[in-house]
Amino acid sequence: MSQTIVRLARRTDVASICELCKDEHWNYSVRMIERLLAYEPKGCFLAEVNGEFAGQVFSINYGKIGWIGVLIVNENYRRRGVGTLLMKHSIRYLLGLGVETIRLEAVPEIANLYRRIGFVDEFHSIRFLGTSRRQELLSGLSIERMSVKEMPRIADFDREYFGGDRMRVLKRLYQASPELCFYSQEDSQILGYIISYEMETGYRIGPWICKPHGVRFPVIARELLLTCMNSIEVGTKIYVGVPETSNTAIRILHNLGFTMTAKCIRMRFGKRLQEKPKAVLSISGPESG
Numbered sequence: 001m002s003q004t005i006v007r008l009a010r011r012t013d014v015a016s017i018c019e020l021c022k023d024e025h026w027n028y029s030v031r032m033i034e035r036l037l038a039y040e041p042k043g044c045f046l047a048e049v050n051g052e053f054a055g056q057v058f059s060i061n062y063g064k065i066g067w068i069g070v071l072i073v074n075e076n077y078r079r080r081g082v083g084t085l086l087m088k089h090s091i092r093y094l095l096g097l098g099v100e101t102i103r104l105e106a107v108p109e110i111a112n113l114y115r116r117i118g119f120v121d122e123f124h125s126i127r128f129l130g131t132s133r134r135q136e137l138l139s140g141l142s143i144e145r146m147s148v149k150e151m152p153r154i155a156d157f158d159r160e161y162f163g164g165d166r167m168r169v170l171k172r173l174y175q176a177s178p179e180l181c182f183y184s185q186e187d188s189q190i191l192g193y194i195i196s197y198e199m200e201t202g203y204r205i206g207p208w209i210c211k212p213h214g215v216r217f218p219v220i221a222r223e224l225l226l227t228c229m230n231s232i233e234v235g236t237k238i239y240v241g242v243p244e245t246s247n248t249a250i251r252i253l254h255n256l257g258f259t260m261t262a263k264c265i266r267m268r269f270g271k272r273l274q275e276k277p278k279a280v281l282s283i284s285g286p287e288s289g
């Protein structure tokens, strides 16, 4: 009889986790997995079947909301309840911390797994792929490079639109590539910000968030994106995950030649959030929100 256990993931598991991601052609680098472990060391779970590594899941607690991602079960152990078991561990962990809403982005074929354990569909989330190239900035807006001292202000701004406190995640993303983090402000009020970071192949854009106010909203959004892309080597692959609620991001990306590669389903467990979805032009990642 086989025995399945779930335990906390450790740094020594990073190579196996990356291997499993690679088997699925998921674009996670060693640094990204190490960062996930660092964000939430007690929320990263591994399943073992008869002592063999069988799968993993990551969760992040942001206060009242939490995110779950990177759920993968090794092909040899699928359809035996291991994925469900890992999910239940993550959910229990987040609820135990006082999280009231858990979010994830589901591959459509797998959404039933999540529905069976209580998740409901919210909206679609679209994956875009493009290539960096030099673009002229037209608006004359001031886009500034972030520095550590702005992080608390950026995190406050982010909380208003994201719904939770992402300071520790934003800080580590900033530390990973400070040259790819920008913001715009007026009269000391943040109007928007953007972060990009390296993946196994190429760079991911996100979070990319702007205050959805006035006619300048799409201009600021576009200039932030262009400034960020202009700082990445020409010809590099750029990945962006956009909630379908953001027409502005979709329009900007289409105009820059990005193409849609996949559609996921944003799902929620627990309380519905009161949010301002228009502001969120891209998520930071399907595992981190």
Ligand SMILES: CC(C)(COP(=O)(O)OP(=O)(O)OC[C@H]1O[C@@H](n2cnc3c(N)ncnc32)[C@H](O)[C@@H]1OP(=O)(O)O)[C@@H](O)C(=O)NCCC(=O)NCCS
Pocket: 024, 071, 072, 073, 074, 077, 078, 079, 080, 081, 082, 083, 084, 085, 105, 106, 107, 109, 110, 112, 113, 114
């Ligand atoms: C998704 C995944 C983690 C599921 O792991 P698992 O251990 O096989 O899941 P479970 O055995 O707990 O499945 C529970 C239910 O989920 C649904 N489900 C799981 N895998 C499915 C699949 N490939 N297609 C359709 N439904 C699926 C089924 O309803 C299943 O119940 P059933 O076996 O009684 O029909 C695994 O298939 C995997 O690693 N896939 C590749 C990575 C991936 O897509 N991850 C999810 C991203 S959102």
